[in-house]
Amino acid sequence: MTTTGTAPLGTGQEAPPYRWRWVALFIILAAEVMDLLDAVVTNIASPTIRVELGGSAATIQWLGAAYTLSMAVGLITGGRLGDIFGRKRMFLIGAAGFTVGSLLCALAQGPELLVAARVVQGLFGAVMLPQGLGMIKEMFPPKEMQAAFGMFGPVMGLSSVGGPILAGWLIDADYFGTGWRMIFLINLPLGLAAVFAGLRYLPESRSPHPLKLDxxxxxxxxxxxxxxxxxxxxxxxxxxxxxxxxxxxxxxxxxxxxxxxxxxxxxxxxDPLVVPSLFRKRAFTGGLITGLVFFSAMIGFTLVFNLYTQIGLGYSTLKAGLSMAPWSLGMVLGFGIAQPLQKYGRKLLHGGTILMGVGTLAILVTLNLAGIGVTPWQLVPALLLTGVGMGLLMAPFFDIILAGVEDHETGSASGTLTAVQQLGSAFGVALLGTVFFGLLGGGVATAADDVTPKLRSDLAAVQVTGAPQDQIVTGMRACVHDRAVAKDPAEVPASCTRLEADARAAATSPESGVAIQKAVATAGTQSGKEGFGHAMKTILWVVEAMLLLTFLAAFLLPKHAREGEAAGAH
The missing domain is CATH 1.20.58 (Methane Monooxygenase Hydroxylase; Chain G, domain 1)
Known part of the structure; x- marks a missing residue:
């Protein structure tokens, strides 16, 4: 039986709205929160996870890419499963599977097992999430529909602000010795509550004319x-x-x-997975290109920025999470500012892109001025500005693209657009993460050359000159480079072992030995931080280029979502 708020009764009256619709809405929102949190928590937790489980730099990228790629694939067909087998049933299966996937993540004893568990999360999340839209449309009468969908904005905003902070806090707090595993264990009560409450309060719902699976x-x-x-x-x-x-x-x-x-x-x-006629619509094709470039830039940047703050600058996980809060808060503000400006359509989207570009340049200027001692407070204005621009850009984005889609194409268009958003996220993590790690070795080596004069001066002050000094300087450069490109962060490179031996051999007394060790450690730390800074600044220029592509691709979109808006704008 299909639950609906508008189905006519035999007397000509409309059926009453579903009794437990608001309770059901909060169950659906709980599922959204689980997904939103798990999409961002590994960006904060990945350096800590890698230290404990091992694995190469690629492991950090796979923790995010495995989740978003599997979700991208699953989302295209997840909605159809609900249409065919029942939305309540598929929501419960998806929520239960997501919860099991979260438990597997928390229990993983190796990087490969954790990445595999992330795939499980993504696939079941793709089964769970699409069912909410169909149930909301059937549970709520038209006069309550806007209020129901309006709940998603605050929930998404709070999740984007609170997710990184929550992840950092849970890891730092190390409850019961669980460390990073608690970011996945916290899903267990949420997931179980969604399953048991869903059994009682979600309505039975399915499409009367479901499409076949492809x-x-x-x-x-x-x-x-x-x-x-x-x-x-x-x-x-x-x-x-x-x-x-x-x-x-x-x-x-x-x-x-x-x-x-x-x-x-x-x-x-x-019944094709993607209706081919969609690609004959300039707005839809342009939207896919715009979305792919934009989400690649943004999600890739957030991963790299968290690596920079934690590994490069030495921030704790909580401090790194708090550092991203202005970005998330700015996005919420941007959404709010954009609501009365929706009539400007594509101009609003372009304005948001420009503001993001200015904000990204402001981050670059901040890093140049503050150097390796940059604090979260110094980054607040630039990150806040970038976040506001992102909110302005995203507010009209989906509406402009989907407004020109025919009714029979809506399901395919929505699923494809959301899947491309996830695919762009995976692509951004892969692309920008690869560029960042590829730049680290050269950046750290260049930074080591920059600190060499100071290191030589410190060594000469304790009578280390000539060949011993040259050996230590050359060894320091090799050591910091090899550490930056090491596949296993727990393994001490051979060059670092040789450096330690050279430093001991150059010491003429216990006091000089301490001074030599301090000089080498200071030079190495500074080289590492500046090397990470060089790589981060290059990534910011790459993000600027991707925002420029986003701005240009947006010209493929119509000026307004609907004809009426064009008249209202004048």
């Missing part, structure tokens, strides 16, 4: 996404072998096969 389409889309993400993440660690470029080339071929298959299925009267 298993071949899902397989092709999954393969194409994996073929581009995997070599981007792993290629750098293997010095970009031939197979990495072949895989990236193959992804283009598989995407082309996917498009051909979907068109063929549509002509044959089947």
């Amino acid at each position: 298993f071949v389409g899902v397989l092709l889309a999954s393969l194409a996404g994996l073929l581009i993400i995997f070599p981007l993440v792993q290629g750098r660690e293997h010095d970009w072998p031939l197979w990495s470029f072949l895989m990236m080339g193959a992804s283009v071929v598989v995407f082309a096969i996917f498009g051909w298959f979907e068109s063929r299925k549509n002509r044959a009267g089947g």
Whole structure:
């Protein structure tokens, strides 16, 4: 039986709204909170996780990319599962599976097991999340619909602000000795509450005319996404072998096969995963391009920024989480500012992009002025400005793209657009993470050259000159470089072991030995921080370029979501 607030009764009256609709809404929102938190927590926790579980730099990227890529694939078909088998049933299966995936993450004893558990989370999250939209549309009468959907804004805002702070706090607090595992264990009460409350309060709901599943389409889309993400993440660690470029080339071929298959299925009267007619609409195609570039830039940046603050600057997880709070708060403010300005349509989106570009440049200027001693307070104005720009950009984005879509294309368009958002997130983590780690070795070595005069001066002050001094200086440069590019952060590079031996050999007394060790440690620490700073500044220029591409791609979008808005704007 389908629960609806508008179905006519035999007397000509409308059916009463679903009795427990507001309780059901909070259950759906709890699922949204779990997803929003888990999409961001590993950005904060990844350095700590890597220290405990080991793994290469690619592990840090996979913790985010595995979740978003699997969710991108699952979201395209997750809504159809609810239409066919019942939205309540699929929501409960998704929530239960997501909770089990969270438990597997918390129990993981190795990086590979943790990444696999993140895939489980993403797939079940993709089953759970799409069901809420259909249930809300059926539970609420038209006069309450806006209020129901309006609840999502504050929840998303609070999650984006509180997620990084919560993750940092839980890791620092180390409750019951769980450390980073608590960021996943906290999902257990939320998930179980959603399951048990859902059994009681969610309505039975399904589509009267569900589309069939497109298993071949899902397989092709999954393969194409994996073929581009995997070599981007792993290629750098293997010095970009031939197979990495072949895989990236193959992804283009598989995407082309996917498009051909979907068109063929549509002509044959089947139910394609993505309705081909959507790609004949400039607004939709332009929206996919704009969204892919934009979300790649933003999610990739947040990962790199957290690596910079924690590993480069030595911030604690809580301090790093608090450092990102102005960005999230700015995004909430931007959404609020944008609401009365929706009539400006594409101009609002362009304005937000420009503001983000200015904010990104302000971050760059702040890092240049403050140097390696930069504090979270110094970053507040630039991050707040960037966040406001992001809120202004995102407020009209989905409405402009989906307004020109026909009714029969809406489901496919929404699923594809959300999936591309997730795919862009995975791509950004892979691309910007790879660029960042690729720059670290050279950046740290350059910074070591910059601190060499001070190191030589400190060594000469304790009568370390000539060949012993040259050995220590050369060894320090090699050590900090090798630490920056090490696949296993727990393993001490051979160059660092040699440096320690050279420093001991150069000491003429216990006092001079202490002074030498202090001089070398100071030079190494400064080189590491400045090297991370060099890499971070380069990433900011890459983000600027991606924002410029976002600005240009947005011209493919219509000026307004609807004709009436154009008249209202004048």
